[in-house]
Amino acid sequence: MSKGEVIISVDKVVKRWGSFTALNEVSVSFKEGEVVCIIGPSGSGKSTLLRTINRLEEHDGGRIVVDGIELDGDTRHIDAVRAEVGMVFQSFNLFTHMTVLDNITLAPRRVRKWPREQAEKVARELLERVGLLAHAHKYPSQLSGGQQQRVAIARALAMQPKVMLFDEPTSALDPEMVNEVLLVMRDLAKSGMTMLVVTHEMGFAREVADRVIFFDGGRIVEEGDPAQFFTRPAHPRAQAFLSQIKHAG
Amino acid sequence: MTSRLKDRDALVLVGSVLSLGVVLWLMSAPLAHLPAPIGPAAQQFSEGARVTIQLTLVSAVFGLLLGVLGALGKLSAVAPVRWLADLFVWVIRGTPLLLQILFFYLALPAVLPGVQLSEFWTAVVALSLNVGAYNAEVIRAGINAVPSGQVEAARSLGLSRFNTFRDITFPQAVRISLPPLANNLVALLKDSSLAYAIGVVELSMVSSRVQAESFQPVPVFLTVAAIYLVLTTTFTQFAGALERKLAVGKR
Ligand SMILES: Nc1ncnc2c1ncn2[C@@H]1O[C@H](COP(=O)(O)OP(=O)(O)OP(=O)(O)O)[C@@H](O)[C@H]1O
Ligand SMILES: [Mg+2]
DSSP states (O other), rough: OOHHHHHHEEEEEEEETEEEEEEEEEEEEEEETTTEEEEEOOTSSSSHHHHHTTTTOSSSSEEETTTEEOSSHHHHHHHHHHHHHHEEEOOOOTTTTOOOHHHHHHHHHHTSSSOHHHHHHHEEEEEHTTGGGTTTSSSSSGGGGGHHHHHHHHHHHHHHOEEEESSSSTTTTHHHHHHHHHHHHHHHTTTTTTEEEOOOHHHHHHHHHHHHHEEETTEEEEOOOHHHHHHHHOSSHEEEHHHHHHHOO | HHHHHHHHHHHHHHHHHHHHHHHHHHHHHHHHOOTTGGGGGGHHHHHHHHHHHHHHHHHHHHHHHHHHHHHHHHHHHSSSHHHHHHHHHHHHHHHOOOHHHHIIIIIIHHHHOOOOOOOOHHHHHHHHHHHHHHHHHHHHHHHSSSSSHHHHHHHHOOOOHHHHIIIIIIHHHHHHHHHHHHHHHHHHHGGGGGGGGTTOOOOOHHHHHHHHHHHHHHHHHHHHHHHHHHHHHHHHHHHHHHHHHHSSSOO
């Protein structure tokens, strides 16, 4: 599968909390248009990797370069990267005091300085795309979990990011709502978006991902083609993990 | 149904502002019809109520500003700023208000000889600092109660710290803080009576004067209590309506 240039490069990145090392010299790169699923046991550092990529956490060592911009101490670099990288959280994190439309238009208006009409036009297009145009004037509390997560995806897309990060986007959802969110993500992947997805949805990973990364203890212990990874994982930790979730699921 | 509810809230908001105005400007007329010792002193009662309301509202505005500053100070990343804010809240909440009022009245001119404040403004300074310290605690708690996930989401969208505070944290913190802030306002109204200690002729001072002249404590204190109740009830109603009006996004 031929994909574009490297858009995110993570080089020997270390993240510590006190004496605990959450990321232990992680090196990995992601190409434009690539969809990568990140899996691994709880506490292995999956969220931490995503969070360091848009600087919700500061890494303690190594280098992270996103679209040619290095995440160093320079706040202009951080703001520039954040504007290019959209993030979708497990718990949606919609702004509860704003309507769906305002949730989506806020960042384009404040950060991109778009006039309200332009921001609302784009927001409506995105709402149409995630199937929620009729709910534009509702508040988040009036929506189901699946609907909220679709709004959260639209909100991130409104900034026209080059990369989308998803941290277990369906884990907080009731089972019957998982599919509506995965459907939106599938469409997004088809449209060529670069996506890093932490997920335990094996079906999605098999079908959509170009590559699977398996985390354990703050390191990437296996990386490869989804079909191969899910049928014949090489690393014993990956074998143990996969058999565990297969039994649980 | 919701819009009718909103209409009623708007009515309460306007109504409570109006009734404050009535108390401020027109109260002496009905009081004047009452028998002695109230009737003859109607002008004094309404003057006193006016001073009480002015003390309260002016101190409330400064107290709100101080409260926001104090809360931001307490949450500051800069340690000395945090210490200063903590010290302010600790001293004010740990000492009697009466002592604070006397301090600003008696000690401030000695410390800052150039500063000449009237009794009214001395009381405003003390009351503002006092309610400001309590507001700081309330607003800090309100800010902390805004889910951190929303702040992260805003930051991940590229919003600056300032915009995140202005658009996400502050509006929600205000909503969360509103009921306890209203409590502080009602407490401030009652606490303003302590200004009598430095000779501010507010409502309580008036009651004590009229009582001293008439030797009829029961009607005098009942009247003053009634005026205070009207004022505190007005404030509570106003705060309640404001809270409901701002409570969007909740089911
Ligand atoms: N703010 C923090 N302070 C201290 N330790 C933290 C913090 N955030 C994460 N950690 C620790 O870092 C480790 C990695 O956390 P991370 O959230 O990246 O795991 P994860 O792979 O996403 O797990 P999960 O599947 O449970 O979400 C965990 O052991 C966690 O306890
Ligand atoms: Mg996680």
